[in-house]
Each structure stands twice: as C-alpha cells, then as structure tokens.
C-alpha cells in the first residue's frame with residue numbers, strides 16, 4: 055500500500071526537481087510579472103515551455119501519450135511545490151494537469167487519438183474547462199434547478215452553440231477546452247446539459263475579456279464566447295443530456311488539487327514569517343524569542359501540516375476508494391487549506407508589522423494570492439453546503 059503519507063523515492067526525486075525549477079525559473083520573475091498592469095502580460099510562456107521541457111506539463115498523461123503517468127498524490131505534491139514559487143504558475147499548470155487526467159478518463163478513444171498526441175508534443179499546450187457563467191456559479195456546486203444559459207441546439211451532424219462562460223482559468227491560453235451547455239430546454243442543468251470538447255480555432259468561438267484580478271496574476275482567466283458556433287457530434291463528451299454526471303464522475307481528487315494549489319502559498323508565507331522573526335529585534339530581543347510569536351509560528355506549521363495530510367489522504371483514497379473514500383473528501387480539503395492559508399496570511403502580515411504592508415517585502419503579493427482560493431473551485435461556504443448534503447443525504 056504505497057504512498058499514503060509516505061513519499062516514495064520517485065516522488066521525492068521529481069518533487070525536488072520541480073522545487074529547483076521553481077527556485078531558478080519562477081521565484082526570480084514572479085514579482086515583476088505580478089506587477090504588470092495589463093493582466094495578459096502577467097503570463098509567461100517561457101515558464102510554461104520550461105515546465106514542458108522538464109516533463110511537468112504532461113506528467114499526468116499515461117506513458118502511451120507521452121507523459122509520466124503520475125498519480126493524484128504525486129501531482130498534488132508537485133502542484134504545492136509550484137505554488138511555493140507562485141500561485142498563478144501553479145494554477146496555469148495545475149489546471150492543465152487535472153484536465154489531462156480528465157481528458158484521459160472522459161474522452162472516447164477517437165477523441166483521445168485526435169487530441170492527446172498534439173497536446174502532448176506542443177510545449178504551449180494548455181487546457182481549460184468552462185462551467186461558470188455570469189448567472190450560474192454556485193448553482194452547479196449545490197445543484198439548483200436552473201438551466202445553463204449557454205445553449206446547444208441540435209442541427210445536422212452537430213450542435214449550434216450560443217452563450218458565454220466567464221472567469222475561466224487558462225481560457226485565453228488553452229488549445230483545447232471542455233465546456234457545458236444546455237441541450238434540453240425546460241430541464242435543469244443537472245438533467246439537461248451536455249459536456250462538449252472545443253478547439254481554440256473553431257469558428258464562432260472567441261475569447262472575450264481577460265479578467266484583471268487582485269492576485270494569482272501569473273495565471274490568466276478569461277471569458278469564452280460562443281456565437282452560432284458549430285460543434286460536431288464527434289465533440290460530445292459522454293452522453294447527450296448527461297453532462298452533470300460526467301462532471302461529478304471526472305474529478306474525485308479535483309478539490310484536493312485546489313487545496314494543494316493554495317497550500318504552497320501558506321508555506322511561502324510561513325517561511326517569510328519565520329525569516330522575519332529571526333532578524334527583527336523589538337522589546338530587546340529577536341521576535342522569535344518572544345513566546346507569543348514562537349507559539350504562533352508553531353500554530354501556522356500545524357495548520358499547514360494538517361491541511362497537507364487532508365489533501366494527501368483525499369488524493370490517495372480517490373484512487374483507493376475501497377479503503378474509505380467518502381464524498382466529503384471531494385469538497386472539504388480545499389476549504390481547510392484555503393482557510394488555513396488566509397489565517398496564516400493575516401498572521402504573517404501581523405508579524406511583519408508595518409513592513410508587511412510595504413510591497414518591497416513581498417508579503418503583500420502573498421496576501422493577495424492567499425485570498426484567491428476562498429472562492430476558486432467553489433466558494434467555501436458553498437462547499438460546506440455540498441459536504442453537508444453528502445453527509446445528510448439531501
């Protein structure tokens with residue numbers, strides 16, 4: 055029973071390689087990219103291409119498709135490592151790593167043969183998923199009987215799609231997307247929506263605004279716009295009208311990846327707090343010699359370790375469900391990690407005093423980043439409701 059809470063040699067070696075990549079290629083550039091006023095300019099293809107050269111971009115693909123066949127636990131470790139350097143880079147690559155796994159399990163053989171070889175070879179191959187719409191967000195997490203506003207109408211050999219998705223990670227960078235549209239009028243999205251595959255260059259599909267975000271700026275989020283876009287039947291993923299079940303089936307470990315994505319920010323904040331406490335003298339001694347501060351640094355450590363254990367447990371049980379998977383593990387690890395990170399962000403700021411508020415110390419960027427996962431991958435309150443529904447069978 056390999057893997058649970060114990061790093062194997064291979065995992066350790068790969069995570070260390072990613073750690074060096076982060077130190078050499080991400081950390082030196084993150085602050086300058088983050089400070090670009092134009093959100094599109096915060097993105098670095100160079101970082102993506104270097105991650106590709108290391109095998110990180112495609113690591114979750116099976117070897118047959120040119121990947122390393124990494125399991126969810128190893129992937130979560132790598133995502134956390136990326137996020138120690140920059141949250142946006144972790145999201146850019148993490149979203150692609152997650153979707154590559156979904157493409158492998160959700161696409162049919164013809165679709166995989168059409169998409170995966172090109173994606174695998176392209177150093178800029180990125181993936182995205184469009185579910186959220188201006189009027190439908192938490193509605194798909196705690197299912198509410200509304201339809202998606204993005205509509206696909208049947209025509210000869212395919213579908214005509216109209217509508218839009220927003221806030222979509224990687225939307226303006228991806229080569230391939232999954233998205234959900236309403237295919238049955240008069241039914242809620244849970245019963246009448248379908249999952250489709252769409253390629254970047256398809257006529258009638260364009261990218262709208264790139265959102266100007268408060269944090270995680272090295273990742274881009276944008277709108278997906280469909281205007282009489284023809285999608286052939288060959289691009290239906292799973293069964294027509296069954297999009298919601300596809301969605302639920304795809305991602306038992308997705309929430310844990312969200313947790314790993316934000317946890318690296320907590321580790322970076324904790325390190326900053328410790329480093330500062332070791333050099334700043336007030337009250338006649340180093341901050342770290344004041345008991346209140348030492349105790350707070352230990353509490354931060356506990357929150358990080360407990361969040362990581364929860365994330366790793368969810369990743370491991372998602373592939374070994376017979377040992378005790380329960381559905382709350384698909385909703386709560388991200389909540390715990392993001393709440394812990396937010397608490398650690400405010401404590402790190404406090405330990406830095408006024409210095410933390412000055413941009414030059416780098417705490418300010420981490421605080422903006424720390425806010426991102428209070429709602430990304432589902433607002434925390436919504437995820438508590440989702441977990442409660444699992445627990446109490448609603």
Ligand SMILES: Cc1cc2nc3c(=O)[nH]c(=O)nc-3n(C[C@H](O)[C@H](O)[C@H](O)COP(=O)(O)OP(=O)(O)OC[C@H]3O[C@@H](n4cnc5c(N)ncnc54)[C@H](O)[C@@H]3O)c2cc1C
Pocket residue numbers: 183184185186190191192193196220221222223224270275426429430431432433434435436439
């Ligand atoms: C950085 C970022 C990246 C994202 N990436 C993607 C992506 O790649 N793909 C994608 O599809 N989406 C993506 N999203 C969308 C994300 O999943 C949604 O933003 C999120 O689900 C929240 O939606 P909302 O902002 O519309 O909030 P709302 O759903 O409007 O919620 C607002 C508030 O109401 C509460 N609420 C909602 N419903 C209920 C209820 N039934 N009972 C009680 N309280 C309720 C919520 O908890 C929240 O506090 C991303 C968002 C961000 C910010």
